Amino acid sequence: MIFRQGIVLKVKNLNVDLGKERILENLSFEVKEGEVLTILGPNGAGKTVLLKTLLGILPYKGKIEWMPKIRIGYVPQRLPFIKDIPLSVEEFFELKNVSEKEIKDILKSIGLEKDILGKKIGDLSSGQFQRILVGWALASNPRVLLFDEPMTGIDIGGQESIYEFLAKLKKERDLTILLVTHDLSIVYKLATDCLCLNKKMLCYSIPKDLTTERLSQLYGGEIKFYQHNHE
Amino acid sequence: MGSLMLTKRMALVGDALGHVALPGMGLALLLGLDVSFGAFIFLLLGIFLIWLFEIKTSLPMEALVGVIFVASLAIGFLIVPEPELLEALFGDISKVSFEMTLISAVFSILIFLVINRIYPKMILAHISEDLAKSQGIKIKKQNFIYLFFIALIVALGVKIVGSLLVGALVIIPAATARNLSKNLKEYSLGSAVLGVLSSLLGGLLFKLAGFPAGPMIILVATLFFLISLIFKR
Numbered sequence: 001m002i003f004r005q006g007i008v009l010k011v012k013n014l015n016v017d018l019g020k021e022r023i024l025e026n027l028s029f030e031v032k033e034g035e036v037l038t039i040l041g042p043n044g045a046g047k048t049v050l051l052k053t054l055l056g057i058l059p060y061k062g063k064i065e066w067m068p069k070i071r072i073g074y075v076p077q078r079l080p081f082i083k084d085i086p087l088s089v090e091e092f093f094e095l096k097n098v099s100e101k102e103i104k105d106i107l108k109s110i111g112l113e114k115d116i117l118g119k120k121i122g123d124l125s126s127g128q129f130q131r132i133l134v135g136w137a138l139a140s141n142p143r144v145l146l147f148d149e150p151m152t153g154i155d156i157g158g159q160e161s162i163y164e165f166l167a168k169l170k171k172e173r174d175l176t177i178l179l180v181t182h183d184l185s186i187v188y189k190l191a192t193d194c195l196c197l198n199k200k201m202l203c204y205s206i207p208k209d210l211t212t213e214r215l216s217q218l219y220g221g222e223i224k225f226y227q228h229n230h231e
Numbered sequence: 232m233g234s235l236m237l238t239k240r241m242a243l244v245g246d247a248l249g250h251v252a253l254p255g256m257g258l259a260l261l262l263g264l265d266v267s268f269g270a271f272i273f274l275l276l277g278i279f280l281i282w283l284f285e286i287k288t289s290l291p292m293e294a295l296v297g298v299i300f301v302a303s304l305a306i307g308f309l310i311v312p313e314p315e316l317l318e319a320l321f322g323d324i325s326k327v328s329f330e331m332t333l334i335s336a337v338f339s340i341l342i343f344l345v346i347n348r349i350y351p352k353m354i355l356a357h358i359s360e361d362l363a364k365s366q367g368i369k370i371k372k373q374n375f376i377y378l379f380f381i382a383l384i385v386a387l388g389v390k391i392v393g394s395l396l397v398g399a400l401v402i403i404p405a406a407t408a409r410n411l412s413k414n415l416k417e418y419s420l421g422s423a424v425l426g427v428l429s430s431l432l433g434g435l436l437f438k439l440a441g442f443p444a445g446p447m448i449i450l451v452a453t454l455f456f457l458i459s460l461i462f463k464r
Binding site: 052082090095096120 | 238351354355357358359361362365366409412413414415416417418
């Protein structure tokens with residue numbers, strides 16, 4: 001495949017099986033530089049599997065081609081075991097060999113003070129922890145960020161909304177973002193494209209084409225969503 | 232090593248492996264070889280089997296370790312000659328020669344260096360296999376290296392505290408350090424320092440009062456643990 005200017009990721013006829021079950025079927029899409037692609041779908045639709053496959057963690061059939069030598073950051077959904085260990089925030093960054101200067105830059109980006117470095121991860125508020133997870137993904141300066149439903153329903157602290165936080169990061173670091181989310185306000189406000197997933201790809205469009213009919217087709221049953229602004 | 236084992240919820244693996252070492256120790260005693268050598272051979276075999284079973288079945292690691300360990304205990308009891316049984320079970324520091332002490336020291340340094348190197352990777356893999364894999368860490372390889380060194384450390388330990396108590400030597404100092412530490416450095420370094428301190432004091436009690444060294448070392452370690460409960464963070 002030849003990369004046209006500005007194409008970060010090309011996926012063609014992607015199939016993923018886990019055990020005997022087919023989790024993803026015949027997915028094809030492209031992501032351009034600077035896009036925010038949101039991935040929508042009900043639980044068990046294969047959203048997380050899609051992200052992990054794109055990261056190269058899971059085996060697949062079909063084609064996944066990233067722009068050569070591109071750096072990718074990954075924010076996982078949750079890390080249940082991290083609170084088992086006495087691990088300071090600084091040590092968490094050191095697991096990835098992040099330099100002191102870079103840690104400083106990252107803290108600025110994610111809106112946390114330097115004194116958090118000495119704190120135990122287990123003692124952080126969930127908002128702080130979410131920011132740290134994002135910060136960890138930002139280390140080594142990725143061009144693409146994969147978010148697995150990072151902050152839904154959690155107050156990330158400060159005056160910022162999640163939407164503002166992501167928008168700021170994207171601008172500041174010139175990121176392309178792939179985001180799994182249930183939060184439709186993010187879809188409408190931030191996303192440039194969206195992919196509706198339920199094993200198969202049900203739609204691939206720009207957010208304003210995401211109609212109530214499409215959503216009820218995706219989630220099943222009668223749901224209503226009105227496009228509106230939270231300010 | 233202890234802090235990693237505790238983190239990975241493998242607290243009883245050292246214990247179990249101590250038993251796995253028993254048939255090897257028995258054979259070594261029969262053949263007049265060093266017990267650590269015999270123990271190591273059987274530990275490698277045991278660990279290889281556990282690793283193999285883990286790939287072949289979906290049973291949890293502890294179940295697999297359980298199967299291998301009771302089987303080894305049974306075989307060991309049959310093999311170890313009766314006069315030496317007590318030595319094999321509880322260790323005998325007076326049988327450790329100067330050469331063997333040197334060899335143990337060299338191996339200990341080696342273990343320390345290697346574990347130090349894979350430590351961050353192991354911790355990351357414990358936190359999230361996905362994150363570790365996305366960082367290009369080969370988890371299976373790390374686990375194998377780690378298990379290999381557990382075998383080595385248990386083989387060195389059985390000589391001093393015996394097959395019944397060797398697990399405690401790995402785990403109790405780590406549990407104590409865990410109580411006292413607020414970050415990973417304190418935790419890992421603290422376990423190592425407490426392990427050394429317990430061994431030294433236990434050895435001293437053996438020298439001065441003539442109590443058997445193995446149980447003394449473990450009791451000193453346990454005392455530290457009890458004290459740590461008072462200062463728990």
